[in-house]
Amino acid sequence: MLTFILKRLGLAVLVAFTVSFISFTLLFLAGDPAAALAGETASGEDIEAISKLYGFDRPMLIQYGDWLFSALRGDFGESYYFRLPVASLIFERLGVTMTLGVCGISFALLTAVPLGVAAAIRPNSIIDRVALFLSVAGQAMPSFWFGLILIVLFAIKLGWLPPSGASSPAHFIMPTIVLGYYAMPAIMRLTRAGMLDVLSSDYIRTARAKGAPEGRILFRHALRNAIIPVVSLAAVQMGFMLGGSIVVESIFALHGAGYLAWESIARNDLPTVQALILVFSMFYIVFTFLADVLNAWLDPRMRSS
Numbered sequence: 338m339l340t341f342i343l344k345r346l347g348l349a350v351l352v353a354f355t356v357s358f359i360s361f362t363l364l365f366l367a368g369d370p371a372a373a374l375a376g377e378t379a380s381g382e383d384i385e386a387i388s389k390l391y392g393f394d395r396p397m398l399i400q401y402g403d404w405l406f407s408a409l410r411g412d413f414g415e416s417y418y419f420r421l422p423v424a425s426l427i428f429e430r431l432g433v434t435m436t437l438g439v440c441g442i443s444f445a446l447l448t449a450v451p452l453g454v455a456a457a458i459r460p461n462s463i464i465d466r467v468a469l470f471l472s473v474a475g476q477a478m479p480s481f482w483f484g485l486i487l488i489v490l491f492a493i494k495l496g497w498l499p500p501s502g503a504s505s506p507a508h509f510i511m512p513t514i515v516l517g518y519y520a521m522p523a524i525m526r527l528t529r530a531g532m533l534d535v536l537s538s539d540y541i542r543t544a545r546a547k548g549a550p551e552g553r554i555l556f557r558h559a560l561r562n563a564i565i566p567v568v569s570l571a572a573v574q575m576g577f578m579l580g581g582s583i584v585v586e587s588i589f590a591l592h593g594a595g596y597l598a599w600e601s602i603a604r605n606d607l608p609t610v611q612a613l614i615l616v617f618s619m620f621y622i623v624f625t626f627l628a629d630v631l632n633a634w635l636d637p638r639m640r641s642s
Contacts, residue, residue, distance in 0.1 A: 342630055349626045353619060357408070360614040361401050404611070413612035418604045423612045426597060431616070433503050433593030437512055437585070438578040442571060444517030445524055450567065453528025454560065457536065468529065472522040484515045484588040501590035512589045516582060520574040527570055531563030572628035576621030 387393075392400060407414065413423035456468040491511060492500035502508045535541060536559055544554050582595035590596075594613060601609035 342633075345626055345629045349622050353622050356618040356622070357405060357615055358401060360618065361404060361611060362397065408612070408615060413615075414608040416601075416606055416609050418601070418606045418609075423608050426609060427594060427612060427616060430592060430594045430597045433591050434579055434582055434586070434595050437509060437516060437582055437591065437593060438575060440509055440513040441516035441578050442520065442575045444513050445520040445574065446571060448517070449521040449524035450528050450564075453525045454532055454555070456525075456529045457532030458555070460533065465529075468525055472525050475518050475522040478518075480515055480519055480584050481588055483518065484511065484585060487511045487515065488588070503591045503593075508589070508591070512585050512591060515588075516578055516585050520571075520578065524567060524570060524574070527567055528563065531566060532559060535559045535563045568631050569625075569628045572624040573621075575624050576617070579617055579620050 392403075404414075411424055413427070415421065416423050416426055419426060452464070452468045452471070456462075456465040459465060488500045488511065491498045498510055499505070499508050541554060541559060579594075582593065583599045584595075585591070586593050586596040587599055594616070597609065598613045600606070601613065
């Protein structure tokens with residue numbers, strides 16, 4: 338198990354360095370950052386002065402090395418727009434995004450996994466059709482439209498929930514539903530398919546022939562094996578939720594890291610955008626690593642891979 342963890346950890350570190358280099362270079366390939374900071378009416382002398390001031394005239398690899406060395410020490414520079422340290426900006430906003438992401442993936446798992454199991458136990462039943470309908474609707478429904486519908490219904494019409502803000506747990510209910518519903522279809526379908534495959538296997542038929550209780554067969558034997566790909570998918574979805582919460586945070590006015598990313602992109606705040614890309618990528622890599630470790634614990638056969 339230790340060898341497996343060390344291998345996965347080494348791979349995660351390699352991916353992290355690769356992602357950091359690609360994200361750093363792509364932002365520069367998108368255009369001249371000095372020209373973007375100077376504005377459309379700036380002269381060539383102004384652009385050149387800004388380029389020298391921020392070090393954009395240096396070779397790309399030197400800029401990347403300096404940025405990476407500082408980032409490893411927790412120093413992402415100063416925001417061009419907010420005139421504050423980027424690390425403090427992200428740390429201040431990250432709590433909202435993490436809360437929203439954890440609530441969203443919890444809502445998705447607690448809803449999708451039981452529905453997927455129930456649909457697999459009773460295929461072609463009413464429960465199976467309801468699960469299929471929710472899966473199709475979740476794929477077809479844009480998040481921004483779903484969020485606006487919830488605001489109109491539960492905040493404006495009924496007055497049950499606050500439409501925006503993050504000052505109380507009630508403010509996270511609608512954003513959690515919107516963000517979690519995005520991940521539900523894939524988790525539900527994968528759970529259903531995994532359970533159908535496991536329930537038709539020989540060892541399940543043997544356990545039933547021996548008279549094992551149905552609950553023990555379903556949850557101790559079948560679900561333990563069917564849940565392995567769901568764990569990996571949940572880790573990927575959690576990474577997507579943290580990085581893709583920009584739309585949800587904008588709709589519900591949750592000033593988290595996702596909303597900060599939108600503000601930084603709109604205002605050409607290059608250090609903040611670079612830091613946010615790195616932070617979101619690190620979360621994605623960490624969640625994937627933890628999912629691999631958990632799957633190896635659930636299925637010892639994976640440890641030899």
